[in-house]
Amino acid sequence: MQEMSLIKQDPIIADIIARETERQSNEIELIASENYTSLAVRIALGSILTNKYSEGYPAKRYYGGNTIIDEVELLAIERAKELFSAEHVNVQALSGSPANAAVYMAFLEPGDKVLGLRLDHGGHLSHGHSVNFSGRLYNFVQYGVDPETGMIDMAEVRRVALEEKPKMIVAGFSAYSREIDWDGFKAIADEIGAFTFADIAHIAGLIAGKQIANPVPIFDVVSTTTHKTLRGPRGAIIMCKEKYAKQVNRAVFPGMQGGPHDNVTAAKAVAFGEALKPEFQEYSRQIISNAKALAQSLINKGYGIVSGGTDNHLLVVDLSVLNIGGKEAEQALEAVGISVSRSTIPNDPKPPLNPSGVRLGTPAVTTRGMKEIEMEKIASFIDRALKGKDDVRVLTEIKAEVKSLCQEFPLSL
Ligand SMILES: Cc1ncc(COP(=O)(O)O)c(C=O)c1O
Structure with a gap:
């Protein structure tokens, strides 16, 4: 109803919102400071x-x-x-x-x-x-x-x-x-x-x-x-x-x-x-468990995690092992539909605009209902996308897999 009146009144903005809704629905959100609000909010x-x-x-x-x-x-x-x-x-x-x-x-x-x-x-x-x-x-x-x-x-x-x-x-x-x-x-x-x-x-x-x-x-x-x-x-x-x-x-x-x-x-x-609802405690527990699972899967693939792991919802991945910067990683991941933010690592030898790390967070994927098993899949998408960042065929393949995982865990819009 409200959407219909926006489409009538301002189709340009309505179209932008519709496209952003589709992006949020079909992409994996790993920016540690973002989340999906409820319809009630x-x-x-x-x-x-x-x-x-x-x-x-x-x-x-x-x-x-x-x-x-x-x-x-x-x-x-x-x-x-x-x-x-x-x-x-x-x-x-x-x-x-x-x-x-x-x-x-x-x-x-x-x-x-x-x-x-x-x-x-x-x-x-x-x-x-x-x-x-x-x-x-x-x-x-x-x-x-x-x-x-x-x-x-x-x-x-x-x-x-x-x-x-x-x-x-x-x-x-x-x-x-x-x-x-x-x-x-x-x-x-x-x-x-x-x-x-x-x-x-x-x-x-x-x-x-x-x-x-x-x-x-x-x-x-x-x-x-x-x-x-x-x-x-x-x-x-x-x-x-x-x-x-x-x-x-x-x-x-x-x-x-x-x-x-x-x-x-x-x-x-x-x-x-x-x-304040009891379910929120379970949600918070799952956020941390997912972050630990994501960190461990990346460690298993040879990545460094600043401080060796996580006690909360986020992890900072040290990309030195691949010899690529946080900016290139952010861009390669964006190309497959995974949003992350570049991040400095402590005493970073690289400049802040292209630092040595990326920060990943699990609040948004946990809101979608994803669990530890999906974190392993996401770690694998990340690893493949970073290693195949110059291969359009690999990136296109991963993007399709990202979309299909998102469709298993639809946003409640
Ligand atoms: C610790 C901390 N304080 C303050 C802020 C600023 O919040 P806002 O972006 O709403 O101004 C942020 C945002 O990332 C933050 O991480």
């Missing part, structure tokens, strides 16, 4: 809540007509609190980077010193990279992973923290496949009186699904996107101790943003409701 996103302006917070708005919108926001807050055992939640942040900007604004002054994980060791741009607002506004110092193990070395984090005495320590990542020692970070921060900030954008769904330890009860403040393992709409939330509630809310609005996107808030509430 998308209905909330496309709802008339998008028409409303609601600057402010429930019962304290700067616009009239917000009584019903207040119900949406309060429900999203309640569900997020239950999901993460949070004392306070702000559900208005528009996306991960603006959420992190609000966290810094709430706890720091420009120029303050912050300690975060290096981008090329798995951190995120908003954890202090020089091209990002975070690196420009704040004085970031960084820790990396151990060159031998590929894992965060807490003794090294402590050494840098004691030497630099940052006002805040950031724990979190975009491309790190091991569990984080939240208590260890907290203990180090306590030694120097620093704030603790966890960015769980990647692993929030695994935490909500009770497969990975939860930093929310331990840390001062935690941000997460809602669209990765959490399988909600594009957006973010910020959770903190009650004593920081006011400063966090003030940093989001009026500090960073104007009106919240109420349709997105409703879709976040729907996703949190889905994540």
Whole structure:
């Protein structure tokens, strides 16, 4: 019905959406930060809540007509609190980077010193990279992973923290496949009186699904996107101790943003409701089991995996063994209908635009219902496509096999 009216009104956009729907249906999505939302999430996103302006917070708005919108926001807050055992939640942040900007604004002054994980060791741009607002506004110092193990070395984090005495320590990542020692970070921060900030954008769904330890009860403040393992709409939330509630809310609005996107808030509430169901725990368990199976199948084929494996939904594959770069690998895999993202490996000798690795993640294929056996098939597609990247016949053959596997696990549209 809604689709019909879009086709009538704007056939060009309708056609683009139809083609993207077909692409998503027939291709294997291994980008660790992506997922397929439920129809319920998308209905909330496309709802008339998008028409409303609601600057402010429930019962304290700067616009009239917000009584019903207040119900949406309060429900999203309640569900997020239950999901993460949070004392306070702000559900208005528009996306991960603006959420992190609000966290810094709430706890720091420009120029303050912050300690975060290096981008090329798995951190995120908003954890202090020089091209990002975070690196420009704040004085970031960084820790990396151990060159031998590929894992965060807490003794090294402590050494840098004691030497630099940052006002805040950031724990979190975009491309790190091991569990984080939240208590260890907290203990180090306590030694120097620093704030603790966890960015769980990647692993929030695994935490909500009770497969990975939860930093929310331990840390001062935690941000997460809602669209990765959490399988909600594009957006973010910020959770903190009650004593920081006011400063966090003030940093989001009026500090960073104007009106919240109420349709997105409703879709976040729907996703949190889905994540509160017992099935979500099984889903999260399967994501990790699939990532381990994918890593093992690639190891069996001779590939290196940074840190030797994974405890979460992602793995970083070191392509040095094939002597090809991450960009070429990304392109060869795209040619067969497999989406991945190029990635640096720690202390990468290659440049960031064509680094030595690719990052793979299993949230989206797990949403489709794929299991360990399909991960073996996917590892074989990857291996054959990378080795046959210059042979059109091989690539065409694999593309057909990828499509046929996808058709066994249709998306619920
Ligand atoms: C750890 C982490 N923080 C923040 C972000 C930024 O999120 P967004 O792309 O929604 O701004 C990402 C996105 O990849 C991320 O991985």
